[in-house]
Amino acid sequence: MRNKFNKELTFWWSPRAPMGLSFLRKENAGDLLGPHLVNRILSAAGQDIKKIKPDNRLMSIGSVLHFARDGDTVWGTGVNGKVDSNLHRFTSLNIRALRGPLTANFLKSRNLQTPNIYGDPGILTSKFWKREHEPSGSTIYIPHMREKVDPTIAKKYKVLSPLTELNLFISEIQKASKVISTSLHGIIIAESYSIPAVLIENNSGETLFKYHDYFQGTGRDKVHICKDFNSALNHSPPSPNLEKFQDGLLSCFPYDIWQIKR
Secondary structure, eight states: OEEEEOTTOEEEEEOOOOTTOGGGOOOOHHHHHHHHHHHHHHHHTTOOTTOOOTTOOEEOSSSOGGGOOTTOEEEEEOOOTTSOGGGOOOSOOEEEEESOHHHHHHHHTTTOOOOSOBOOGGGGHHHHSOOOOOOOSOEEEEOOTTOOOOHHHHHHSEEOOTTSOHHHHHHHHHHOSEEEESSHHHHHHHHHTTOOEEEBOOSSSOOSHHHHHHHHHTTOSOOOOBSSHHHHHTOOOOOOOOHHHHHHHHHTOOGGGGTOOO
8 A cells, every 4th residue: 555646735545556567556546536526626716726835735535544644634534444543643634524423533532623514525526527428227336446346246237446547437337327336435426426326345354434434424324234236236225415515525625725815
C-alpha cells in the first residue's frame, strides 16, 4: 500500500506496484474518484484548481484518515476499521464533513470537534458526471479489488472490476438496473444515480466498519447485508434519498483552501 497526491494536493490511496514496475499499477476507481470529483467541483465554479494555498492538503474520498497529518482539511473522509488506532497520529484537523457518525465518534474519542455533516463525497458523482445511459434491466456485480470472483457469477452476470478506468466504471454503473457489490464505492456510485444497490459479505479482509459508517452517514441505521450473491439477487432494497446529504457536502466544500473568493 502507498499513498499518493495529485498536483492539486488532493490525497488518494493508490495500490503498490512491484518495484520498478509502476506501469503495471491499476488505480482503484473508487479511490481515484476523490481527486477527479474535487477537480470537477472547482472547475464548475470557474476556479483554478492549481492554486491551493501553501501547506494545505485535502483528504476526501476513502477510508484514509490514518494518513492525515496535523492541519489537513477533511471533507467526507472515513476511518478504516481494520487499521490500528495508534496509526492515527494527528492531533488537529480542519474537519468540514465526515463519511459518517462512526468516524465522528472515533475522532471525538481523541478530543477532536466534529461537525454534524455526513456523507461520502462519492454520492455527488451524479451531480458531476452527467447520466449518459438509462438502466438496461441488467444486474451487474462489482467485487472488491482484492476479491476472487466466483466464476459461476461471471458466467451469468456482468462483473465490473473496480480497477476499470474511472469514466468507464461510472458509465457501466449507469447502465445497470441493480448493482450487487462488495465494493463500498460500487454501492455509493450506484446509489448516487438512484440505482438499487445490495451489499454482500466478502472475503477481501475488509471489516464492515466503513460500510456501516457510510449507511449511518446517509440516514440508515439498519441496512440488510446479504450473505451471498444468490440471496442478493432476491433482495430489493429501496434507493435512498441522498439530496440533503449531497447539499450538505457541497455547502461545506473547502473552496477557501484554493485561495478562492466566492
